[in-house]
Amino acid sequence: MNANTATRTAAHTPLTGADIVRPTVTELRLSAFRAHRGAVFPLGPLTLFAGASGSGKSSALQAYEALARLGAGEELESVFPDPAACVPEWAEADRQGRRGFRIGCTVDGPAAPVQLDLAVQAEPELRVVGERLTSGGRTLLATALRDPGRSSVQAAWHTAGAVAVTRAPLPDDRLGTALLPLRVAGKTEGQLQVLAAAEQVVVALRSVFACDPQPHRMREPVAAGEGRLRRGCDNLAEVLHRTRSECATRHARLAAAARVGCAGAVEDLAVEELGDGTVRALLGRGGVRGATPVGRLGEGELRFLALALVLLTGPGVLAMDQAAEVPSAYQALTVLADGFDRCLDPRQTRQLVSLGAEMAARGHVRLVGAVADASYVRGVEGVTVVDLVP
Structure with a gap:
């Protein structure tokens, strides 16, 4: 995907450096990754990559998630199990038979914009x-x-x-x-600048939750546990069991969203404890209809x-490992959602985008998603659409 073949439309005012307090990824660079070549994508509080199959939507989110996992300290082998698939087809091997890819990002925050660029063989x-880690030209x-x-x-x-170095x-x-926080002493002004920049990048990258709901795994009752939502959302009922008692306000918001996104009358979103110790989620229908187990719902x-649950909850409810040494007030949750509109109708997609834009405007969450068709959400305030062309 060449950067020249992408057009960007925005319905929000870009944040300035003075507006940004929490470290956030504001630009994704795919210099050479899969189908992308020389691509630079600005990222707003809510960014949707749109385009046909093969345009590079999923690749962009995969690169972002890879940077996030590397920032959390994971090894290359676990982050890139099939590294050859990340190499652009047009990339030729050098005399030693070496081929690779290049990705990077910009992170805004208290230490001013910091650029991270990575070359992988x-x-x-x-x-x-x-x-390379740079800031202010240094x-x-x-x-x-x-x-x-x-x-x-x-x-x-x-x-x-x-x-000097x-x-x-x-x-x-x-x-x-x-690894820099473990290697740099922090005694000189230069070392302190390095540590501040590295911390800003790591905090932003570790504040990422990649979400890919799997409906076929969400239908059965689940054991009640700590109530941290997994990537596939298969333990949805377990998390609802926790959030229903911990945050009545957000649970009410989720029930209100369900009235829009689910067919039929919805009065409440409840959780039933079963005799075997498991729990299952129910849609309260009211009247003679009673309740419908969510396992009977469509994909x-x-x-x-x-x-909707992911957008309305915080990092404490999601199965993610943030930078524990940094106060939560200085961290911004970023949700990555490939196939954001998969199985959804236009009404559901627009409702979710509106909810995401609202939460992003409040500073509670940032969202980067991929959609096949962005026509349903164009014009929604606070949404940035990046159009990709194969």
């Missing part, structure tokens, strides 16, 4: 071959593969002390930026309920 073996971290025979890269980070090896299977209705 996919063939003949998976490894980081270059990483390189804060740069790594390079100097000796292919060693499982490390040579790193140099800004010091501004007795020496500090050099040391870093593992070639992890994101160096995520679109189940996906709608799951996505």
